[in-house]
Amino acid sequence: MEISLDHRQSKTRTPERLLRASGLLYIGLMVLIPLIVILQDGLRQGFAELIHQVTLPIARSAILLTLWTSSLMTIINAVMGLMTAYALVRFEFPGKRVLNAIIDLPLSIPTLVTGVMLVMLYGPQEVIGRFLLEKFNLQIIFAQPGIVLSLLFISFPFVVRNIQPVLQDLDQTQERAAATLGANSWTIFRKIVLPALIPPMLSGSLLSFSRAIGEFGAVVIVAGNIPLKTQTGAVYVLGAVESENRLGASAVSLILIGIAFIVLALANLIHKRWGSHK
């Protein structure tokens, strides 16, 4: 049966050929050409110029800010995502269904709206924002904590939704056996459950990292765009475009694309190799 199916596929009929051509044309025009153009523009002046552009103080500080805020977010997201997924799969508690529904909310809320929300909560004129500033000297909006918070909001679903199905399908007989042999629950978690959850946790975290590298809508509202202090890579590109600094815009764009692609490829690789789910 299978062989005859493949045979049928190999002699593609004209409408199918048309279908394939239009699909390839669409992706080629939409994705490939813009990519080639930015690659060409970024490397037009040579590799040395690219390095020079991204190591200029303001550009470098923007890229580094993007990298460390995204990294911090990724670590917190990995830990909290793991706990949330574990609670959702293994425990019964009031409000569980609501919690499960809330996790997806960040995916459907436009990131600009996320930024507006955070400003309204932690802005220096708002109740909580003023309280934190006066009592703890902690500034969130127009400061770096705001960037991390908005990245956490946006990427919350990635780790949780990556771990959940794996945890659901996890065979519990090993855990029961270990429990019978007198292992305590922490040992069981560390030795049996955690090793199975590390691949989905890693791929989910990397996915959220690659997403955070380019985040703009929430960050531009929350961070306030202060060069050397709260200007991220994506916001730097906007500034460079507006001031017609084409070299800087292309160089930093290329760096952002490069980092995001490598991390995304890594996430896909982990998912393919160890994603035992399905």
Added chain:
Amino acid sequence: MNSQKKGLGAWGIILLVMLYTGVLIIAPILALIFGAFSEGLAPAIKTLGSSIFLDALWLSLKIALLVVAVQTLLGTIVAWIIVRHDFRGKAFLKSLVDVPFAMSPVVVGYMLLLLFGRNGFLAPIIEPLGIKVAFATPGIFLATLFVSLPFMIKEMIPVIENLDRKQEYAAETLGASSWTIFWRVIFPQLRTALIYGMTLTFARALGEFGAVLVIGGGIQGRTETTTMYIFRSLDERHFVEAYSAAILLGSFSVMIVLIADSIKRREEKHQSQEEAVERL
């Protein structure tokens, strides 16, 4: 399956997770709701009825609908050839589909500017033809098309993989044309995923900001979308306008995704029931 008696550790985790989601997700949402109505309903309603806002909303809706139409047709075709066709460079095509996920919206806008801007690569071609893309609606459309590209394709691939091929062969053996097979056999099996993919694409298109800001320029009354209206209102410190528009956009996006979710869930439930019946 679930541990019956929960220790202190379990309650600790549950509390921590509740606290985390409460502070991270719920608190900002509540802040937006309270903020938008802080001066009562009247100013919010006045904003949402203003012609500047309605123009922006109308532009966003038009573009989002057009993007959904293109994505539904071409996205399904791309998903189809990824699943059913074998050709060289298929792996490359699949990774190209992922590209918009990892691309900063600002960079997307900038790429389009490099193509269609004043000194853009395609300027020598489109300028003599009198076509304006940058700082005009076509640019916003292309930017939105780019950022929302993976949604439909990613939604359709697993569904097309799971299609029941036997039905197609049966129909073909009975002499149905490929057109009939598509509409009568394949399409009904794709319908739920199509609706879901269209909704995700629509929500993503409606909320796009960074790419649209760079390529569209936010010219009031011409290229100002809803997100850009919010951005400009914040910039001009018209907070009630910004907040009420943000709450409308946010709740609308959430609502349509929730509806699509419930349709999908009902369908899955229906299917698992059917499978259970078959097993009997």
